[in-house]
Amino acid sequence: MAAAPRDLLVVGAGHAGVEAAAAAVRLGARVAVVTLSLDTVAQMPCNPAMGGIGKGHLMAELDALGGVQPWAADRAGLQFKVLNRSRGPAVWGPRAQCDKQRYTVIMRRLLQRLAGIDIIEGEVSGLLEAAGRVVGVRLADGRRLQARAVLLTTGTFLDGILHTGAERRPGGRFGERPSVGLGADLRARGLELRRFKTGTPPRLHRASIDVERLQPEPGDADPRPFSWRTRSVANRVLCWLAHTPEVVQSIIADNLHRSPLFSGQIQGVGPRYCPSIEDKVVRFPHHRQHTVFLEPEGLDSDSMYVNGLSTSLPADVQEQVVRAIPGFERARFLRYGYAVEYDVVAPLQVAPTLECRSLPGLSLAGQLLGTSGYEEAAALGFVAGVNAVLLGRGEAPFVPERERSYLGVLVDDLCSADHREPYRMLTSRAEHRLLLGVDSARERLMPTGARLGLVPESVFHVEQERWRRRREVRDELATRALNPDAPTRALVRRIAGVEPTAPTTWAGILRRQDVDAETVAAALPVLSGLTAEDRRAVLGELHYDGYLARHQREVERLARLRHLEIPVDLEPAEIPGLSREAADALRRHRPRTVADAERLPGVTPAAVAILIGRLGRPRDARRRPAGSMTEGEPCPES
Amino acid sequence: MVKASSSGWSSGLSGGADTIVARATSSGPAALAVVRLSGPAVRRIAAEISPAADFSEPWRARLVAIDGLGEQAVAIAFSAPRSYTGEDMLELTVHGSPFVVRSLIERCIAAGARPAGPGEFTRRAVANGKLDLVQAEAVRDLVGAETAWQARNAREQLSGRLSQRLAGLRGDLVELLARLEASLDFVDHGVELDRAEEAARLAGCRERLAALLDTAAAGERIRDGVRVVIVGPPNCGKSTLFNTLLGNERAIVAPHPGTTRDVLEAELDIAGLRVTLVDTAGLRDAADPIEEEGVRRARAAAASASVVVELWPADAGPGAPAGDGEITTLRVLSKADLPHPVDAGRLPVSCATGAGIDRLRTALAETVAGGVPDLGGEVAISHRHRCGLERAAAELAACDLAAPELAAESLRCAARELEALIGVVATDDLLDEVFASFCIGK
Structure with a gap:
C-alpha cells in the first residue's frame, strides 16, 4: 500500500503523547507514535493515582471533550475518593488510586487498536526542517520519518539525570536511558531550554x-x-x-x-x-x-x-x-x-495552540513544556494533538478560554507567563473557580467535544437533556414562592429543620448554612427525581448563587473582549495614547485578543479602552474574525 | 531602576518619557519664582539654556546665567533616581516676574521640553516608585493646606504612615488568603486550616479596617472644614456677630428686621481648622416671598451645619427653648449690654461693647476642635479612602471562613480594594482621578 503522507508524528508515548495520538487519529488523521519502548507506554513513574484537586478538574474537562485518560483511569482504578468533600462543590477534586501495570496495558492496547496509528520503536535524535517548517524527525539509528507536523512529548527524558545521594546516573526514569541528542538539536534551532527537577519517594x-x-x-x-x-x-x-x-x-x-x-x-x-x-x-x-x-x-x-x-x-x-x-x-x-533533573522547553515559546512560535510544524506538550503531573500532561497532549490536525487542515484551532475551563487556565498560564518551576494545576489559579466545578465540566465542554466528533452525538443528546432538566429544576426551586402559612411552615420544619419567617423559596432554604441541603433534597420530589450527579450539580449552583452571577457577568464581559482579535501586524507603538509600558507588554506577549491583553501587567483599563477604540467597538464585532475556534463557536466539519 | 552615574548625572531614565517643564510657584509677580524640569533630556536642556554653567555636581545650588535672557538663576540639579520625580531634574530660581518666568519656560520648550500637565511631576514620582498614591494625595493636600490641622494630617500621610497601615492590612489579607488557598488545594498533603487562628486573623483585619474608617469623620472635618451657622429671630444681631467674628463689615447691618435675606458665607481659621461661618435670615413668618425664601434657606443652612450658634436678643424677654440637640449648638444671648434676665444656659455677648466676644471665640474653638476625635497619631482618611475601605469592609463582613472557597473570594476583593487605594495596581483612570485636582508644577 502506498503510504499516504503522515499528518502527525508524536514523539513519546507518555500521558501527553497517548492523549494527542488518540485525539488526532479519531479526528481522522494519520498518526505515528515514536517511543523508546512499547513496554513503557503511558507509565505512571511516580504516584499510583490520578486526579485530585485541580488535577481532577482537568480530568473532568478532558473527559467532557472526549479524552481517554479519565476512561483508562476508571478501568485501572482501585480506590475512588472525592477530596475536599467538606468544602463547596467548586473545589471537590475526584481522585483514584490506580493499578500502574493495568493502566499501561490499557493504554498500549488502545494505541494498538486505534486504526491509523503506527507505533515505531526508536530514539528521536533531531528534527527535519524544510522551508522553515518542521517536516519530520531523525532517529538515532539514521532513519528519517516524515510528517506534516511533529509533536514532542518526551517528558523527563531530555538529558535526564537521576540522583540518589551522591550517586548520579543518566536516565529518563528508573531503569530507562535518557534522550541525549534531541536537546542539543532543539537548542541549535534557537529554542530556549531550562533545567527542572522533580522527585519520587521510595x-x-x-x-x-x-x-x-x-x-x-x-x-x-x-x-x-x-x-x-x-x-x-x-x-x-x-x-x-x-x-x-x-x-x-x-x-x-x-x-x-x-x-x-x-x-x-x-x-x-x-x-x-x-x-x-x-x-x-x-x-x-x-x-x-x-x-x-x-x-x-x-x-x-x-x-x-x-x-x-x-x-x-x-x-x-x-x-x-x-x-x-x-x-x-x-x-x-x-x-x-x-x-x-531534566531539560524543558521554556513554555513562553509556544502559542496557545501549543505550536512553537518560531518553528511552525512543531508542537510541544507535557512535562517537556514544564508541567508536572499525568493530568496536566494529558490535557496539554489533547490540545496539541487536536490543534496539530486542525492547523494542518487550515482550520480554526481549538483554544480553550481561561474563564471557562481549567484547560484554558493551563494553556494560558503556560503561554503568557514565564514559569521557573514545574507547573501544577491548582484551583487557586482560576479566577473563576466557582464556575469551574467538576460537576459543570460536561455542560461547559461537551459541546466542543461533540463538535470535534470525539463525543458521540447520542451521548451528547442525553447530556443536553439532563442539563435542560437541571435548569428546569433550578428555576422551579428558585421561583416558586413558599408562603409562610401553617402547613408550609410545618413542611419546611419537618424537612429542613428550620422555621421560614418571610416568604421564601426552596432555593432560599437550601442556601442556608444551617440546612443540610442533601437531606432536604432527598425529601423534595422535584429534586429526588434527579440522578445523584444532577442533584449535586443543581445544589452546587444554588450554593454559590450570588457569586456565580458576579462571575457570569465578568465572563460575559470577557467574552465580548475575546471577540476583538488583535491583528498580528498591529504595531502597538504606533497607537496614539497608549502608554509605553502597555505598548511594550503588547509587543512582548503578542496577545491574541483584547481579553488576553487585559491580563498583561502594564495594560491598564485605559489602555484597553484605547485598544478597543482602535480595533472597533465590541458590539460591532459580533462576527468573529477568522483565526480561532473556541467554545460556543461551531467547529468546521472535519 | 537607574543608578546615578559616577560623573554626576545619570545618562537617562528607564521610562524614556519626555522632559517636562513648569513653574512650581504661584503665578503673578513675586520676588522669586521656581521653574522645574524633569525628564531624560534635562541635562541636555540645561547645557543648552546655560552653556557656560557647570552642572557636573548634582544636589548643589549654584548661580548660573540663562543664555539669551540676561537673567541669572540659582540652579539645583538632581540626578536620577535621587530626585522628587525619580528622574533627572533641574530647579531654577529666578526673579518672580511673569515675563522672566514665561521667557525661561519658552526657552526650555525651545530646547526640547514640553509644558507639564497638572500634577505631572508627582505623577512621575508615583510612576517611578518614589511615592505611592496615598502619599501623592498627601502632597496635593499639603500644597493646598490652609490650616494647621490640614498641614499636620497631610504631613503625616506624606510620611507614609497611612500607606503603611493600608499596605500592612493588605499584606495580612493576602496572607490569610494564601492560607485558605493552601487548605483548599493541598488537603491531600495534610494542610489543614487552624480555624481559631484564622478567625482571629480575620477579626484582627476587620478591627483595623474599622479603626481606619473611624478616622473618616475627623478627615472630613480636617479636609472639608466645619460649618458654623448663626441662626435666630430677626434683628437679634446675627449679621453684627458675623462681622465681629470675621473682623470686617462683610454683611450689611441695619436696624430693620429682615435686612439679611440670603445666606452669607465666609471662611476663617478657628483652632487650626477651616471654619465656614454662615449668616442667615431671621427666622419668622416672612412678610414677602423673597424673605420667605431667605427663611427657607436659613433653615436649610442650619440643618447642614456642624455647629449652630443660636442667638436670642436680651431685649426679647425669655429665650426660646433649646433645640432638639442633634447638631451641636452654642446658645448665645445677644445685645447683652441691654438689661436682661439671667439665663444660665446662654452665653451673654455684646458686639457693641465687645463683652463676651472672647468667651464666645473660646467656646467656638473648643466646640469646633472637639469635633475632631483624638486620632492617636493616626492619619485621618479622605473620601476616596473611605469609599474603598467601606467596600473592603463589606467584603470582610461577608467573609465566612466556614466556606473557604467563598471566603477566598471576599478576601481577594477586599485586598484588591486596598491595592487600588495605594496604587499597587493603579489604573490610569484612577490616576487621572487623583491627579485631576493637582496644580501644574507639582
Missing part, C-alpha cells in the same frame, strides 16, 4: 509493613467514575495514613549535606507544590510531623508507594527515615527514592 514491600498499626484510608462509600464512558466503579484496596515521628527531623538535618538538593549537585528547579521530605523539614521546621500515605501500586504488585516522602537522600538515610515511622520498622526497600 517503594516498599507490602509484607514488610505492619499496616495494622496504621490508620486505614478507605475510598468513598459511593465511588464515582471520572468518565461518561464508565457506568460504575468499585473500591478494591485500602490506603494507609501515617505520620513521621519527630526524630525524622534530626535524621534529615544530620544528613542534609548528603542530599543532592542541598549539596549543590542538583541545579534544576523543583516544584514548590510537591516538595521533598528534606525540603519540608528545612522549610517548615515548626512542623513536628509530616503526613505520609501508603498507597498500593497495583493489585498484583507488592510495591507500596510512600506518598509524602519524595527524596533524593542517599539510600542509607532513606532507610533510617522510613524505618523511624511506627509500623515501618522492618520496611524492605524495593526501590529507593530519587530526583530527576
Whole structure:
C-alpha cells in the first residue's frame, strides 16, 4: 500500500503523547507514535493515582471533550475518593488510586487498536526542517520519518539525570536511558531550554509493613467514575495514613549535606507544590510531623508507594527515615527514592495552540513544556494533538478560554507567563473557580467535544437533556414562592429543620448554612427525581448563587473582549495614547485578543479602552474574525 | 531602576518619557519664582539654556546665567533616581516676574521640553516608585493646606504612615488568603486550616479596617472644614456677630428686621481648622416671598451645619427653648449690654461693647476642635479612602471562613480594594482621578 503522507508524528508515548495520538487519529488523521519502548507506554513513574484537586478538574474537562485518560483511569482504578468533600462543590477534586501495570496495558492496547496509528520503536535524535517548517524527525539509528507536523512529548527524558545521594546516573526514569541528542538539536534551532527537577519517594514491600498499626484510608462509600464512558466503579484496596515521628527531623538535618538538593549537585528547579521530605523539614521546621500515605501500586504488585516522602537522600538515610515511622520498622526497600533533573522547553515559546512560535510544524506538550503531573500532561497532549490536525487542515484551532475551563487556565498560564518551576494545576489559579466545578465540566465542554466528533452525538443528546432538566429544576426551586402559612411552615420544619419567617423559596432554604441541603433534597420530589450527579450539580449552583452571577457577568464581559482579535501586524507603538509600558507588554506577549491583553501587567483599563477604540467597538464585532475556534463557536466539519 | 552615574548625572531614565517643564510657584509677580524640569533630556536642556554653567555636581545650588535672557538663576540639579520625580531634574530660581518666568519656560520648550500637565511631576514620582498614591494625595493636600490641622494630617500621610497601615492590612489579607488557598488545594498533603487562628486573623483585619474608617469623620472635618451657622429671630444681631467674628463689615447691618435675606458665607481659621461661618435670615413668618425664601434657606443652612450658634436678643424677654440637640449648638444671648434676665444656659455677648466676644471665640474653638476625635497619631482618611475601605469592609463582613472557597473570594476583593487605594495596581483612570485636582508644577 502506498503510504499516504503522515499528518502527525508524536514523539513519546507518555500521558501527553497517548492523549494527542488518540485525539488526532479519531479526528481522522494519520498518526505515528515514536517511543523508546512499547513496554513503557503511558507509565505512571511516580504516584499510583490520578486526579485530585485541580488535577481532577482537568480530568473532568478532558473527559467532557472526549479524552481517554479519565476512561483508562476508571478501568485501572482501585480506590475512588472525592477530596475536599467538606468544602463547596467548586473545589471537590475526584481522585483514584490506580493499578500502574493495568493502566499501561490499557493504554498500549488502545494505541494498538486505534486504526491509523503506527507505533515505531526508536530514539528521536533531531528534527527535519524544510522551508522553515518542521517536516519530520531523525532517529538515532539514521532513519528519517516524515510528517506534516511533529509533536514532542518526551517528558523527563531530555538529558535526564537521576540522583540518589551522591550517586548520579543518566536516565529518563528508573531503569530507562535518557534522550541525549534531541536537546542539543532543539537548542541549535534557537529554542530556549531550562533545567527542572522533580522527585519520587521510595517503594516498599507490602509484607514488610505492619499496616495494622496504621490508620486505614478507605475510598468513598459511593465511588464515582471520572468518565461518561464508565457506568460504575468499585473500591478494591485500602490506603494507609501515617505520620513521621519527630526524630525524622534530626535524621534529615544530620544528613542534609548528603542530599543532592542541598549539596549543590542538583541545579534544576523543583516544584514548590510537591516538595521533598528534606525540603519540608528545612522549610517548615515548626512542623513536628509530616503526613505520609501508603498507597498500593497495583493489585498484583507488592510495591507500596510512600506518598509524602519524595527524596533524593542517599539510600542509607532513606532507610533510617522510613524505618523511624511506627509500623515501618522492618520496611524492605524495593526501590529507593530519587530526583530527576531534566531539560524543558521554556513554555513562553509556544502559542496557545501549543505550536512553537518560531518553528511552525512543531508542537510541544507535557512535562517537556514544564508541567508536572499525568493530568496536566494529558490535557496539554489533547490540545496539541487536536490543534496539530486542525492547523494542518487550515482550520480554526481549538483554544480553550481561561474563564471557562481549567484547560484554558493551563494553556494560558503556560503561554503568557514565564514559569521557573514545574507547573501544577491548582484551583487557586482560576479566577473563576466557582464556575469551574467538576460537576459543570460536561455542560461547559461537551459541546466542543461533540463538535470535534470525539463525543458521540447520542451521548451528547442525553447530556443536553439532563442539563435542560437541571435548569428546569433550578428555576422551579428558585421561583416558586413558599408562603409562610401553617402547613408550609410545618413542611419546611419537618424537612429542613428550620422555621421560614418571610416568604421564601426552596432555593432560599437550601442556601442556608444551617440546612443540610442533601437531606432536604432527598425529601423534595422535584429534586429526588434527579440522578445523584444532577442533584449535586443543581445544589452546587444554588450554593454559590450570588457569586456565580458576579462571575457570569465578568465572563460575559470577557467574552465580548475575546471577540476583538488583535491583528498580528498591529504595531502597538504606533497607537496614539497608549502608554509605553502597555505598548511594550503588547509587543512582548503578542496577545491574541483584547481579553488576553487585559491580563498583561502594564495594560491598564485605559489602555484597553484605547485598544478597543482602535480595533472597533465590541458590539460591532459580533462576527468573529477568522483565526480561532473556541467554545460556543461551531467547529468546521472535519 | 537607574543608578546615578559616577560623573554626576545619570545618562537617562528607564521610562524614556519626555522632559517636562513648569513653574512650581504661584503665578503673578513675586520676588522669586521656581521653574522645574524633569525628564531624560534635562541635562541636555540645561547645557543648552546655560552653556557656560557647570552642572557636573548634582544636589548643589549654584548661580548660573540663562543664555539669551540676561537673567541669572540659582540652579539645583538632581540626578536620577535621587530626585522628587525619580528622574533627572533641574530647579531654577529666578526673579518672580511673569515675563522672566514665561521667557525661561519658552526657552526650555525651545530646547526640547514640553509644558507639564497638572500634577505631572508627582505623577512621575508615583510612576517611578518614589511615592505611592496615598502619599501623592498627601502632597496635593499639603500644597493646598490652609490650616494647621490640614498641614499636620497631610504631613503625616506624606510620611507614609497611612500607606503603611493600608499596605500592612493588605499584606495580612493576602496572607490569610494564601492560607485558605493552601487548605483548599493541598488537603491531600495534610494542610489543614487552624480555624481559631484564622478567625482571629480575620477579626484582627476587620478591627483595623474599622479603626481606619473611624478616622473618616475627623478627615472630613480636617479636609472639608466645619460649618458654623448663626441662626435666630430677626434683628437679634446675627449679621453684627458675623462681622465681629470675621473682623470686617462683610454683611450689611441695619436696624430693620429682615435686612439679611440670603445666606452669607465666609471662611476663617478657628483652632487650626477651616471654619465656614454662615449668616442667615431671621427666622419668622416672612412678610414677602423673597424673605420667605431667605427663611427657607436659613433653615436649610442650619440643618447642614456642624455647629449652630443660636442667638436670642436680651431685649426679647425669655429665650426660646433649646433645640432638639442633634447638631451641636452654642446658645448665645445677644445685645447683652441691654438689661436682661439671667439665663444660665446662654452665653451673654455684646458686639457693641465687645463683652463676651472672647468667651464666645473660646467656646467656638473648643466646640469646633472637639469635633475632631483624638486620632492617636493616626492619619485621618479622605473620601476616596473611605469609599474603598467601606467596600473592603463589606467584603470582610461577608467573609465566612466556614466556606473557604467563598471566603477566598471576599478576601481577594477586599485586598484588591486596598491595592487600588495605594496604587499597587493603579489604573490610569484612577490616576487621572487623583491627579485631576493637582496644580501644574507639582
